Amino acid sequence: MRKIYLDHSATTPVDEEVAEIIRIYYTEKYGNPSSIHSFGREAKKALEEARLRVASLIGAKPEEIIFTSGGTEADNLAILGVAGAGQSKGGHLIISAIEHHAVLETAEYLAKMGYELTILPVNAEGIVELDSVGKALRPDTILVSVMHANNEVGAIQPIEEIGRIVREHGAVFHVDAVQTVGKIPVDVEKLGVDLLTMSAHKIYGPKGVGALYIRKGVRISSLLHGGSQEKKRRSGTENTPGIIGFGKACQLAAQRMTEEAEKLKKLRDMLLNGIVERIDCVKINGPLGDLRLPNNVNVSINFVEGESLLLSLDMLGIAASSGSACTSGSLDPSHVLLAMGLSHEVAHGSLRFSLGRQNTVEDIDHVLEHLPEIVERLRAMSPLYHQAAKKK
Amino acid sequence: MYSEKVMDHFTNPRNVGEIADADGVGEMGNPQCGDIMRIYVDIEGDIIKDIKFKTFGCGAAVATSSIVTEMVKGKTITEALEVSNKTVAEALGGLPPLKMHCSNLAADALHAAIKDYFAKNIKE
Ligand code: FES
Numbered sequence: 392m393r394k395i396y397l398d399h400s401a402t403t404p405v406d407e408e409v410a411e412i413i414r415i416y417y418t419e420k421y422g423n424p425s426s427i428h429s430f431g432r433e434a435k436k437a438l439e440e441a442r443l444r445v446a447s448l449i450g451a452k453p454e455e456i457i458f459t460s461g462g463t464e465a466d467n468l469a470i471l472g473v474a475g476a477g478q479s480k481g482g483h484l485i486i487s488a489i490e491h492h493a494v495l496e497t498a499e500y501l502a503k504m505g506y507e508l509t510i511l512p513v514n515a516e517g518i519v520e521l522d523s524v525g526k527a528l529r530p531d532t533i534l535v536s537v538m539h540a541n542n543e544v545g546a547i548q549p550i551e552e553i554g555r556i557v558r559e560h561g562a563v564f565h566v567d568a569v570q571t572v573g574k575i576p577v578d579v580e581k582l583g584v585d586l587l588t589m590s591a592h593k594i595y596g597p598k599g600v601g602a603l604y605i606r607k608g609v610r611i612s613s614l615l616h617g618g619s620q621e622k623k624r625r626s627g628t629e630n631t632p633g634i635i636g637f638g639k640a641c642q643l644a645a646q647r648m649t650e651e652a653e654k655l656k657k658l659r660d661m662l663l664n665g666i667v668e669r670i671d672c673v674k675i676n677g678p679l680g681d682l683r684l685p686n687n688v689n690v691s692i693n694f695v696e697g698e699s700l701l702l703s704l705d706m707l708g709i710a711a712s713s714g715s716a717c718t719s720g721s722l723d724p725s726h727v728l729l730a731m732g733l734s735h736e737v738a739h740g741s742l743r744f745s746l747g748r749q750n751t752v753e754d755i756d757h758v759l760e761h762l763p764e765i766v767e768r769l770r771a772m773s774p775l776y777h778q779a780a781k782k783k
Numbered sequence: 784m785y786s787e788k789v790m791d792h793f794t795n796p797r798n799v800g801e802i803a804d805a806d807g808v809g810e811m812g813n814p815q816c817g818d819i820m821r822i823y824v825d826i827e828g829d830i831i832k833d834i835k836f837k838t839f840g841c842g843a844a845v846a847t848s849s850i851v852t853e854m855v856k857g858k859t860i861t862e863a864l865e866v867s868n869k870t871v872a873e874a875l876g877g878l879p880p881l882k883m884h885c886s887n888l889a890a891d892a893l894h895a896a897i898k899d900y901f902a903k904n905i906k907e
Binding site for chain 1: 790838842
């Protein structure tokens with residue numbers, strides 16, 4: 392059976408070149424970067440080269456990059472780290488309503504510990520409105536965290552503008568850029584961010600590796616203690632092969648980004664338009680055009696449920712994801728879709744396709760050929776569709 | 784994540800549809816995830832002559848509705864009332880823990896349909 396992977400926002404395959412360099416640093420150049428012998432020095436040198444590659448992708452200096460075990464750790468380090476370092480200044484935090492759970496739940500954890508938390512709303516397209524940021528800021532606000540682009544609906548946030556407002560105030564500004572780094576230009580200077588989260592496995596790098604950019608001069612306390620790695624900000628022997636793979640993935644992303652984004656945008660719009668043309672009662676979730684990630688398609692197909700859609704697509708070899716309550720593990724529908732004002736029912740029928748490097752026009756055609764049949768079959772089973780048809 | 788039996792019932796659900804002027808109709812909404820299941824029954828004497836369902840929900844919800852109709856079609860009302868979420872889940876070769884509540888939905892909708900039949904008949 393033909394298999395089509397359209398879940399690149401969940402994870403991506405590791406690029407062959409990246410996989411090869413990782414293999415070498417596991418089996419041949421396996422030294423511990425902290426060792427002083429030649430094995431160690433060899434690993435250390437490669438580690439620092441990787442740091443430079445990661446830094447240059449986002450316009451940072453190498454010494455501003457701290458490697459972590461992934462995006463989740465980087466988010467935790469940013470939020471808990473600022474709270475830990477800034478306690479005396481006060482305890483108010485601001486995040487947006489559409490943050491990844493790694494930010495959302497870390498902030499909620501701090502709220503339980505006595506910090507005050509303001510959650511910024513988003514508009515119907517999933518974008519934070521600027522005036523809400525200014526209104527939420529207080530003299531005791533220590534941190535503002537807004538993601539660069541949302542992982543579910545692809546909405547790109549006005550980070551530069553928010554950054555200006557936050558900088559004027561003096562709070563630390565954290566941006567989770569896991570979905571944008573390597574896909575659209577990210578420049579920490581231009582965006583005016585203090586902390587920025589990145590992840591390797593979303594850009595054809597290995598799982599279990601990420602980084603936090605920490606602007607020079609921004610104080611954060613560490614999460615992990617007990618070693619002097621990463622200038623004591625992140626103890627533990629470095630995941631050298633993974634980090635070097637991450638560096639390679641960043642280098643490749645920098646070379647390919649512009650061309651790839653153009654290609655993905657075409658495929659994205661083909662899929663979005665194709666779905667709307669072929670299926671009735673469909674709602675596009677998230678913004679259109681340049682405010683949307685080049686690789687994100689998210690629609691709500693009314694009267695059907697997301698998990699049933701995913702299972703049906705999977706039987707045809709097509710991999711996607713959904714914000715339906717039935718797929719969430721917690722049985723709550725996506726907090727992002729709810730924040731955008733969708734009803735539970737509409738959130739239920741949400742379907743996300745996230746495109747990647749290997750996808751082709753044929754892949755999109757294949758999905759467009761089969762999705763309508765799947766929807767028709769599920770709607771024939773749905774008590775809601777019948778009611779809606781009757782009303783008409 | 785799902786057993787073969789669940790996938791079979793999801794892919795080829797038995798007794799999908801509606802019964803016009805059914806003797807009893809039962810609808811259940813899932814308070815946990817917001818799904819809806821509706822079961823229609825036709826009853827002759829105390830035998831469930833015909834049964835159909837419509838479901839807006841996950842794979843487990845579709846499969847449990849399908850198997851519940853299969854389990855009670857041609858059976859007596861008493862037998863149908865004995866069907867529980869547990870027997871439904873067992874008949875499917877088990878469900879993931881998170882999906883057990885979907886099987887409640889099927890058993891409850893069936894019982895509601897029978898109740899509806901009783902309510903209508905007592906009136907008449
Ligand atoms: S019906 Fe929603 S989880 Fe089964």
